[in-house]
Amino acid sequence: MLYSLLRPLVFALEPETAHRIAFNAMETANRLGFYHAHSVPCQSRSIMGLTFPNPVGLAAGLDKNGEHIDALAALGFGFIEIGTVTPRPQPGNPRPRLFRIPQASAIINRMGFNNNGIERLIANVKTMSYKGVLGINIGKNFDTPVEKAVDDYLTCLRKAYRYASYITVNISSPNTPNLRQLQQATELDSLLATLKLNQQRLADEHGKYTPLVVKIAPDLELPEIDSIAALLMKHRIDGVIATNTTLSRAGVETLPHAREAGGLSGTPLAKRATSVIARLHHALQGALPIIGVGGIMDTAGATEKIEAGASLIQIYSGLVYRGPHLVREIAQVLCKADGRRADVAGVA
Structure with a gap:
């Protein structure tokens, strides 16, 4: 209710300014103890050798530098993913680069991996109190040729390895x-x-196995999804996140900002992301878990991702449009569904 009242004021601000102010307010509220981190009653699940207290995670992109992990954890997430982080700091693309399309509950961004670099992110992670599941999302610097991208991924992998779940x-x-x-x-x-x-x-080297997950696009053709699934299994990758933002403008074509370059997220992405999850689920046949993300704005959207084959889900745009209460709202519904399935299995 409070977020619904405040949202018009937040949306009156330029999106990146609003993002910064919202995080500052969240940090202040967390320090003052306004958040009550009551856990949602839930049957924890073991996936990739990790224990998730509930299936609702934060998608990468909201906290690129790992500066707000503890405040985010107080919202009730079952896991948090930070980044995308690159080996060297980079400013990202010129502003403006973030655009709301409220008529469609959508966002277009062309941030361009703006971040303070892997060293700074790790320094932030070392100061956190959070002891839950933490994903670190890694990428390449914009000026690294694609044929040398592996070097950037290896740099981030080696530096993040011991600190990431x-x-x-x-x-x-x-x-x-x-x-x-x-x-x-x-x-x-x-x-x-x-x-x-x-x-x-x-x-x-570290006496610790840190799972590797690959995040794929929603704009793949069916044979491409099948090919990626085969390679994930071939190399024994531990999980896959489906999906990132889309280049499609279906559903927003006539709306303001629709012609802006960048990736589209929010409600218009939902069905496209769910279809990729379903195809992956069919191709993988349970060989590795799927984390479903893309257009989850309510409990129905989260349930659709789980029914399509996702083991866990992540949200981002839903937080912007619905507010922090969405985390617990979805967790409660998914955890109750888990309980019902367990009861049925017990009877059987």
């Missing part, structure tokens, strides 16, 4: 030139082989 390899942002080329079979095969080999070496 899992590491997400972002090869699907539409806002870094040529990045999505890494989803093509030859490039992806080589990238995954190298990352997997280094994961094994790092596991031996």
